[in-house]
Amino acid sequence: MNRKGIDKEERSKLLSRRNVLKGTAFGLASLAIPFGTADASVWEAFFQKHFQEMNEDEKKRVVQRLEDEYAKKFGAKFNIKTTKAEPGVLFGYGLDLSRCIGCRRCVYACVRENNQSRDPQIHWITVLRFKKGEKWVNDLEEAEKYYNPDKVPEEGYFYMPVQCQQCGSPPCVKVCPTQATWKEPDGIVVVDYNWCIGCRYCMAACPYGARRFNWGRPNIQKKEINQETHYLGNRPRYTGVVEKCTFCIQRVRENPGKYPACVEICPVGARKFGNLLDPNSEIRYIIKHKRVFRLKEDLNTKPQFYYFFGS
Amino acid sequence: MKNNTILCIAAFLIALSGLLISADVNATDMEKAIEQEKALREGKVKESYGIPKFFVSPPVFSEGMFPCSQCHAGMEPNPERRELMFHTEIAEGFDHAEEQRWCLDCHNPDNRDKLRLVSGKLISFEESYDLCGQCHGTIFRDWKAGIHGKRDGMWNGKKKYRLCVHCHYPHWPKFQGFKPLPPPENPRDIRYRKLSQDETPLNPLGDNQDYEIPLSKEKK
Ligand code: SF4
Ligand code: SF4
Numbered sequence: 001m002n003r004k005g006i007d008k009e010e011r012s013k014l015l016s017r018r019n020v021l022k023g024t025a026f027g028l029a030s031l032a033i034p035f036g037t038a039d040a041s042v043w044e045a046f047f048q049k050h051f052q053e054m055n056e057d058e059k060k061r062v063v064q065r066l067e068d069e070y071a072k073k074f075g076a077k078f079n080i081k082t083t084k085a086e087p088g089v090l091f092g093y094g095l096d097l098s099r100c101i102g103c104r105r106c107v108y109a110c111v112r113e114n115n116q117s118r119d120p121q122i123h124w125i126t127v128l129r130f131k132k133g134e135k136w137v138n139d140l141e142e143a144e145k146y147y148n149p150d151k152v153p154e155e156g157y158f159y160m161p162v163q164c165q166q167c168g169s170p171p172c173v174k175v176c177p178t179q180a181t182w183k184e185p186d187g188i189v190v191v192d193y194n195w196c197i198g199c200r201y202c203m204a205a206c207p208y209g210a211r212r213f214n215w216g217r218p219n220i221q222k223k224e225i226n227q228e229t230h231y232l233g234n235r236p237r238y239t240g241v242v243e244k245c246t247f248c249i250q251r252v253r254e255n256p257g258k259y260p261a262c263v264e265i266c267p268v269g270a271r272k273f274g275n276l277l278d279p280n281s282e283i284r285y286i287i288k289h290k291r292v293f294r295l296k297e298d299l300n301t302k303p304q305f306y307y308f309f310g311s
Numbered sequence: 312m313k314n315n316t317i318l319c320i321a322a323f324l325i326a327l328s329g330l331l332i333s334a335d336v337n338a339t340d341m342e343k344a345i346e347q348e349k350a351l352r353e354g355k356v357k358e359s360y361g362i363p364k365f366f367v368s369p370p371v372f373s374e375g376m377f378p379c380s381q382c383h384a385g386m387e388p389n390p391e392r393r394e395l396m397f398h399t400e401i402a403e404g405f406d407h408a409e410e411q412r413w414c415l416d417c418h419n420p421d422n423r424d425k426l427r428l429v430s431g432k433l434i435s436f437e438e439s440y441d442l443c444g445q446c447h448g449t450i451f452r453d454w455k456a457g458i459h460g461k462r463d464g465m466w467n468g469k470k471k472y473r474l475c476v477h478c479h480y481p482h483w484p485k486f487q488g489f490k491p492l493p494p495p496e497n498p499r500d501i502r503y504r505k506l507s508q509d510e511t512p513l514n515p516l517g518d519n520q521d522y523e524i525p526l527s528k529e530k531k
Contacts, residue, residue: 108492263466268461284348
């Protein structure tokens with residue numbers, strides 16, 4: 001409940017612990033960073049502050065450093081936004097299970113928009129297939145995710161895409177030892193790839209299997225890179241960090257902001273998105289007029305992702 | 312003594328309310344939303360969803376088909392169910408309450424460039440949703456609210472709509488299936504190469520290529 005209250009306390013504790021560590025780390029780092037390769041930016045990266053503690057100037061410097069780093073690495077000019085959450089906005093997502101045909105267009109639109117690694121392969125969305133009439137909601141083990149028929153939808157089956165549910169009380173945030181993942185005021189759970197140490201506690205904590213780990217170096221063909229990015233979203237990731245759906249933070253945090261990529265691609269219009277605090281939004285209409293449920297609600301994660309039956 | 316207990320309880324309650332207010336969402340936003348919702352439920356304000364204004368494209372016609380009056384202008388309208396000489400593929404594939412209906416139940420007999428509602432009102436092909444909405448009322452309502460059908464554009468700004476006929480061919484409207492995109496890789500097909508002695512598994516400072524865990528993928 002008292003997310004903010006506890007967070008602040010915990011964070012300040014952690015941060016002061018980090019300050020203490022800094023002194024020791026300085027000594028260690030000088031061992032870890034080989035001489036010669038250690039230019040200023042490496043040091044800056046090592047001592048980068050927590051994103052929520054940075055002021056605008058500091059953010060600008062970090063963004064500049066990253067843009068330079070990416071330009072060198074990918075030979076492409078990136079735009080990294082740090083757009084803040086808009087007051088009065090709490091994002092909610094709706095997915096119509098009576099419409100989804102399991103075509104996986106959403107999976108690949110997301111990969112493209114969000115610079116997911118193509119090889120090794122990372123998908124933020126998993127589309128699950130269930131036999132009609134079988135016990136399913138809390139028994140996702142029955143699901144098939146490698147289905148590959150000539151034509152979807154198939155007779156006798158239905159489909160349920162799963163991605164990050166942007167929980168109201170996210171277990172992944174609680175377990176992160178470095179506070180590299182947190183919930184933003186507009187409800188998006190974000191990851192700072194520069195603070196993630198790759199312990200994967202959050203992956204173990206997530207009841208939806210929504211988080212992905214970069215086991216190898218993320219690979220994307222240059223011509224497929226999306227250069228419009230957000231610091232907390234689709235900017236390029238490192239080996240050994242965790243990533244996941246952010247409701248396309250780089251698209252939705254604008255005024256006006258585009259729908260998430262998966263909403264826009266879905267050929268049957270199964271995916272809906274909007275502001276939970278706006279009574280005229282599409283998502284509020286759904287909650288009011290349709291049969292709605294949230295996945296694994298009994299775990300008290302309070303997802304901001306609503307599955308519904310349009311008809 | 313008693314006073315102390317009361318003070319304690321009061322302090323506790325104040326602290327608790329403080330915690331509650333700092334909960335997930337900005338409290339004033341939530342209050343506003345609840346108030347609006349209440350007003351809606353009590354009928355003080357009306358929920359209204361109008362016909363959207365932004366369509367991605369005009370209705371689609373097979374090439375050279377429109378305007379229908381090119382051919383139909385000089386023809387005598389015939390409402391009989393019969394074998395058609397033209398539009399044969401439509402007659403053959405017709406699968407949309409075909410027992411109850413025939414061409415002129417939707418197409419206007421006198422001016423073929425228009426559609427006709429049951430009320431006799433003539434509408435253009437751009438407004439065909441009104442025709443569909445005569446039978447599919449609940450879906451029509453959902454579509455106006457932005458729930459049924461594909462939408463793109465801005466979540467908090469201009470949205471682009473599609474007409475019913477952009478996704479449902481009116482003469483056999485059932486959504487036609489297609490090939491799904493490929494399934495995800497099965498982890499069992501991914502092989503990791505063993506690190507040789509002088510390789511370091513992870514670079515703590517980011518991803519310098521020299522520190523990579525090299526991946527190779529061979530199928531079993
Ligand atoms: S694109 Fe839409 S229909 Fe296709 S799998 Fe995704 S949600 Fe389902
Ligand atoms: S909202 Fe964006 S990031 Fe999330 S699944 Fe959809 S496309 Fe991917």
